[in-house]
Amino acid sequence: KIELAAVEDTTIDLGHVFRVLDYAEYGGEPLLGLGGVSIICHGGSPPKAIQNAVSVAARAVRAGLVEHSAKELNL
Numbered sequence: 879k880i881e882l883a884a885v886e887d888t889t890i891d892l893g894h895v896f897r898v899l900d901y902a903e904y905g906g907e908p909l910l911g912l913g914g915v916s917i918i919c920h921g922g923s924p925p926k927a928i929q930n931a932v933s934v935a936a937r938a939v940r941a942g943l944v945e946h947s948a949k950e951l952n953l
Contacts, residue, residue, distance in 0.1 A: 905931030908938060910947065915939050 897903050905927045906919035915938045917931045938944075 902927035903930060905929070905934050908934070908943065912944075914944060 901920055902924055905923070906917040909916040909918050915935050917935045917938075919927060919931050923931070
């Protein structure tokens, strides 16, 4: 039996759920296996998604994604 109080304490932030599921928030995903940074976007991406994809690429470059990946994979 589930206590009603336990159910009432459980809240869902639907705004957060929709942001997590919205591909435009992330813009795209890195394409691995290249000697550089490449972000793959959905073909019908709105401007917001493209802008976020560029941000993802910039963060990957600043973080040294390619270098760290090569080091971890012993390449």
